[in-house]
Amino acid sequence: MNIQQLDFRVMQSRPLSPSEGYENLVAITIDIKSDRSTPVYPPVLINISLHSSSPRYIFQQLVMEQETQDTNHLRLLAYLAEQISTAATSLGFGHNGFVMEIDYKVVYVVVRSDHPPRDESLSSRASLLRLVLSGGVRYREETKGLKMETEPCSICLDNLVVSGRSNSKRGIPTRMTCSHVFHDGCLLEWLQRKNTCPLCRTVLYDRSTILNNVD
Numbered sequence: 214m215n216i217q218q219l220d221f222r223v224m225q226s227r228p229l230s231p232s233e234g235y236e237n238l239v240a241i242t243i244d245i246k247s248d249r250s251t252p253v254y255p256p257v258l259i260n261i262s263l264h265s266s267s268p269r270y271i272f273q274q275l276v277m278e279q280e281t282q283d284t285n286h287l288r289l290l291a292y293l294a295e296q297i298s299t300a301a302t303s304l305g306f307g308h309n310g311f312v313m314e315i316d317y318k319v320v321y322v323v324v325r326s327d328h329p330p331r332d333e334s335l336s337s338r339a340s341l342l343r344l345v346l347s348g349g350v351r352y353r354e355e356t357k358g359l360k361m362e363t364e365p366c367s368i369c370l371d372n373l374v375v376s377g378r379s380n381s382k383r384g385i386p387t388r389m390t391c392s393h394v395f396h397d398g399c400l401l402e403w404l405q406r407k408n409t410c411p412l413c414r415t416v417l418y419d420r421s422t423i424l425n426n427v428d
């Protein structure tokens with residue numbers, strides 16, 4: 214397989230004022246598909262906090278998160294690291310903290326005829342990821358009304374926010390249509406098994422729509 218197209222996009226970004234702290238939070242969605250739109254790897258959601266803007270450091274963080282040895286995958290992460298480094302510098306790395314949300318799409322050309330069969334579970338996972346991301350509570354902007362400092366995520370029972378920072382292991386607080394808030398990582402896992410809110414049992418997606426949704 215050859216890599217045909219890399220599409221790196223900063224969806225949202227914002228420098229933090231000194232009162233908001235000096236953390237550099239980056240939320241990355243990686244979507245890897247073939248030219249026939251078939252997912253090659255499951256979509257990935259990565260939350261990292263940058264302590265350096267060097268591409269080498271960022272690359273190491275991404276490799277640690279992904280635990281991959283695949284050469285193609287490592288090339289994708291190296292490119293991603295360089296782009297993040299440039300974006301971090303232009304956001305004022307070293308002078309202020311920031312939050313940045315990145316969308317990274319990779320398209321492969323399937324050269325040989327051993328085209329991977331369409332995998333129902335991968336494409337439905339991609340749809341679920343989109344559903345979860347659409348509920349993302351913008352860090353510090355929309356969170357003032359929520360008592361996230363003290364409230365736990367009811368899926369993992371860890372706090373939604375830990376001393377003013379988003380929980381880097383579990384992810385970013387995400388609100389579903391029923392208005393309940395969970396970590397995005399916890400929600401994604403939960404929604405792969407159930408289609409209802411763990412607290413109030415509101416139906417969050419229609420199973421048939423998610424399973425047939427291949428774009």
Ligand SMILES: [Zn+2]
Binds near residue numbers: 367369399
């Ligand atoms: Zn959680």
Ligand SMILES: [Zn+2]
Binds near residue numbers: 391410412415
């Ligand atoms: Zn609910």
